[in-house]
Amino acid sequence: MRAPGTELPICLSDVTVETHGVTILDRITLALGSGPPTVLIGPNGSGKTTLLRIAMGLILPSAGTVTWGGRESVAPVRRAIVFQHPVMLRRTAAENLRYALKVSGRLPRKMYDSRIAELLSLVGLSEFGDRPARTMSGGEKRRLALARALAGDPAVLFLDEPSASLDPAAAKVVEDVIRTVAARNIKVVMSTHDLGSARRLAGDIIFMHRGRVVETGAASTFFNEPHSDEAKIFIRGDLLV
Amino acid sequence: MEPTVSAFQLLLAGDPALLAVVRLSLIVSMSAVGVATLIGVPVGASLALTHFPGRTVVVVVFNALMGLPPVVAGLAVFLLLSRSGPLGSLGLLFTPPAMVCAQVVLVTPIIAALTRQTIEDLWEEYCDELTAMNVGMVRRVGTLIWDGRFSLITIVLAGFGRAAAEVGAIIIVGGNIEGFTRTMTTAIALETSKGDLPLAIGLGVILIAIVVLVNALAWTVGRAAQRYAG
Ligand SMILES: Nc1ncnc2c1ncn2[C@@H]1O[C@H](COP(=O)(O)OP(=O)(O)O)[C@@H](O)[C@H]1O
Ligand SMILES: [Mg+2]
Numbered sequence A: 001m002r003a004p005g006t007e008l009p010i011c012l013s014d015v016t017v018e019t020h021g022v023t024i025l026d027r028i029t030l031a032l033g034s035g036p037p038t039v040l041i042g043p044n045g046s047g048k049t050t051l052l053r054i055a056m057g058l059i060l061p062s063a064g065t066v067t068w069g070g071r072e073s074v075a076p077v078r079r080a081i082v083f084q085h086p087v088m089l090r091r092t093a094a095e096n097l098r099y100a101l102k103v104s105g106r107l108p109r110k111m112y113d114s115r116i117a118e119l120l121s122l123v124g125l126s127e128f129g130d131r132p133a134r135t136m137s138g139g140e141k142r143r144l145a146l147a148r149a150l151a152g153d154p155a156v157l158f159l160d161e162p163s164a165s166l167d168p169a170a171a172k173v174v175e176d177v178i179r180t181v182a183a184r185n186i187k188v189v190m191s192t193h194d195l196g197s198a199r200r201l202a203g204d205i206i207f208m209h210r211g212r213v214v215e216t217g218a219a220s221t222f223f224n225e226p227h228s229d230e231a232k233i234f235i236r237g238d239l240l241v
Numbered sequence B: 001m002e003p004t005v006s007a008f009q010l011l012l013a014g015d016p017a018l019l020a021v022v023r024l025s026l027i028v029s030m031s032a033v034g035v036a037t038l039i040g041v042p043v044g045a046s047l048a049l050t051h052f053p054g055r056t057v058v059v060v061v062f063n064a065l066m067g068l069p070p071v072v073a074g075l076a077v078f079l080l081l082s083r084s085g086p087l088g089s090l091g092l093l094f095t096p097p098a099m100v101c102a103q104v105v106l107v108t109p110i111i112a113a114l115t116r117q118t119i120e121d122l123w124e125e126y127c128d129e130l131t132a133m134n135v136g137m138v139r140r141v142g143t144l145i146w147d148g149r150f151s152l153i154t155i156v157l158a159g160f161g162r163a164a165a166e167v168g169a170i171i172i173v174g175g176n177i178e179g180f181t182r183t184m185t186t187a188i189a190l191e192t193s194k195g196d197l198p199l200a201i202g203l204g205v206i207l208i209a210i211v212v213l214v215n216a217l218a219w220t221v222g223r224a225a226q227r228y229a230g
Helices: A048-056 A093-104 A109-122 A138-151 A168-183 A195-201 A219-224 A229-236 B002-013 B016-049 B055-065 B070-081 B096-132 B137-147 B149-165 B168-174 B184-194 B197-229
Strands: A010-019 A022-032 A038-041 A063-068 A079-082 A156-160 A187-192 A204-209 A212-218
Touching: A010 A048, A022 A048, A022 A063, A022 A212, A038 A048, A038 A195, A048 A079, A048 A156, A048 A187, A048 A204, A079 A138, A079 B096, A093 A109, A093 A138, A109 A138, A138 A156, A138 A168, A168 A187, A168 A195, A187 A195, A195 A219, A204 A219, A204 A229, A212 A219, A212 A229, A219 A229, B002 B197, B016 B055, B016 B096, B016 B137, B016 B149, B016 B184, B016 B197, B055 B096, B070 B096, B070 B168, B096 B137, B096 B149, B096 B168, B137 B149, B149 B184, B149 B197, B168 B184, B184 B197
Parallel strands: A038 A187, A038 A204, A079 A156, A156 A187
Antiparallel strands: A010 A022, A010 A063, A204 A212
16 A cells, blocks of 8 residues: 555646657646546547657647656656557566566565555466566466566556456456555456446546547446437447447 | 598697687687677667767767778778787787677677667657556667667677677787698688698688578577567
């Protein structure tokens, strides 16, 4: 149990992202505070990944500002992200975790081994410590990336499509870890285009379409009484283009 | 094939002249590759990770220098070290150190250019993750060199192959002096022109064996990389 630290709230104000004259995010204003998971939903290409990268501080907005706990440009020491396709270092699973522990430097060295074992078991990879990480399957890699993200003891955890293209068993492991993480008072911000996953995990919803935030609110409200036509179509499961 | 038989007889008998030539070749090329690695890897790595005006020009020049003709490298070092040249007072011309210098000039661009490519590709792959983990510059370079170690070893071996096989540079700055600056390649050139084929062929066989060995090593390293790193 720990205080969220100085990372929250993460505030985006009029954030626009453009590349090559294409607007990817269009004047987005929102605040991410502590509490249960915030889930970004929307069809492919709606800008979810880009929004996560902005909130993580990996890319700079073309216009507008991002602040973490009221300050601009805070190094991502207490923030972590699991990419949709995580890249592992050319080492074993355990060594990948050790690397993250070393980089964060928040733990005395003599505790590394026990922490590594703990993290591997949390994501159900206890047997995989000695496996070269890059030979692991997509689902295993995603779980290892989740463990690696937690190694730095983050206050905020971003997850990009954490259960996309996982079989139900692997998806369940990932969702259980997300619940555990949220229960430890780590702010989870995740994207998904899977409505089931959003219903199961979300405290509140940010619904995106074509680079805009169309609707935000508590998950129950969003799913029961969506306001916008786009959200109604999306929740119904019809094709939103 | 009378000469080939004699060559093997020389090899098996451990002919001292032949062994001295082999030894000098290995010492010169290995020293040159050692120095070129110490220069080329850091230069290549920093080139991969930095952006400055004119960087593209530097990259293109290094790439072009990979194909530098050995005789030109030899000529350049000759001019530097000749009695009236800027480093003439060192008295290095026609000594093994001069040959090392010439091969360093030849091999450093290869190691720098290939290192730059390797580290740049790896950085593109790791950039997001390392940035997200807030990895500092020094550890970043260390991580990329460590994770690229198998490729880097292959690059160094390629550099060695180039050094061991060339004749143009060392014959100009070394002078092919018997018992002092004669190497396998310069000896082959000389003995062939003199018509002493047994020695030339014997040396040729050894040279090929060394090159095959180095390539086998590179292949093994590549396999190991696949196995341990995926
Ligand atoms: N680096 C980039 N260059 C050009 N277009 C991009 C880039 N990144 C994303 N886009 C475009 O921006 C849009 C939103 O992308 P993204 O944030 O990945 O959406 P989502 O994660 O919701 O599928 C897409 O149309 C995508 O093609
Ligand atoms: Mg995406």
